[in-house]
Amino acid sequence: IRKGSDLVQVWHAVGAFKTFGYSRLGKPGGPSANSLSHRNYTKAIVSSHNVARHYAEGFGLREDQVIATGIPRTDMFFDQPFIEEAKARIYEEYPIFKQKKVIMFAPTFRGNGAKSAYYDFDQLDLDALYEALHEEYxxxxxxxxxxxxxxxxxxxxxxxxxDLTDHREINELLFVSDILITDYSSTCFEFSLLNRPMLFFAYDLEDYISKRDFYYDFEEFVPGPIVKTSEELIERIKNKDFEMHNVKAFAEYFFEHQDGKSSARFVDQILLGEKK
Incomplete structure (x- = not known):
């Protein structure tokens, strides 16, 4: 990096969930102690000062180098014309989304990285899910x-x-989703801004903790019920038992700014160097 230049890590996730970077030293898929990964950042941005210490640890930065500007790509959640235009496009392509409620299933991968990534689809009972839910969802x-x-x-x-995996922008799909089913994916942070129900299909929670671990106690942290079988998924959805009381507080903790101006703060505080 040239003298006087900054390299700012804007990352691909919001909040702090599963451990990453140097927080994973000694864990499967984690970096070695002398790894050069992340070593040349001068700053990082986060959604809230509450998670600054985790990003500092993960990237090997001082905490004062981690700045809570908010995450620019979440500005779309506060841009109503953009939301309506995105929804109109999706409804035109998938008219059934206007006729039925949408369950978004967005799990993260298992494995140590891109080469070994997989998901155990056998955990989903397709027959039972279809029979129980297809008339409404x-x-x-x-x-x-x-x-x-x-x-x-x-x-x-x-x-x-x-299967809409190839749809480029997951946040646009969240706009038309009534329920999110995820597990250890950071998608739950963005979805909390919509104040809609979430279920956490964590069939392998103990194994995942031992291999990857989290910055918070998973069972106390997630803003919705943890389920481990398709039968539990169905029961929660049919009974509309989502424990919604946790969602708003979750969003408030992980999003210091909920105003759609994170891009402006990034320009002002990072690019122009103005003080908060």
Whole structure:
């Protein structure tokens, strides 16, 4: 990096959830102690000062180098004309989304990285999910881009299970989603801005903690019920049992600014160097 230049890490996730970077020293897939990864950042941005210490640890920065500007790509959640235009495009392409409620299934991958990434689709009972939910819902899959092998959807269920993994912008799909099912994905942070229900399908929680771990106690942290089987998923959805009381507080903790002006703060505080 040239003298006087900054290299700012804007990252691809919001909040702080599963550990990353140097927080993973000694864990499978984590960096070695002398790794050069992340070593040349001069600043990083975060959604809230509450998570600054975790990003400082993960990137090997001082905490004062981590700045809570908010995350620019979340500005769209406060731009109503943009939301309406995005929804109109999606409804035109998928008219069934206007006829039925949308369940968004967006899990993260298993494995140590892009080369070994996978998801255990056998954990989903497609027959049971279809029989219980197809009259009222559609079930949209948005898989992590590392996952190469897709779920095989039987033709008879093609009007219920829709694989939209290749849709470029997950946040646009969140706008039309009534329920989010995820696990250890940071998608839950963005979805909390919509104040809609979430379920956490964490069938392998103990194993995931031992291999990856989190910055917070997962069971106390997530803003929705943890379920481990398709039967529990169905029961929660049918009974509309989502524990919504946690969602707003979750969003307030992880989003210091909820005003759609994070891009402006990034320009002012990072590019122009103005003080907060």
């Amino acid at each position: 559609v079930f949209v899959l948005k898989l992590h881009p590392f996952i190469r092998r897709r779920m095989e959807i039987p033709e008879v269920y093609a009007d219920f299970f829709l």
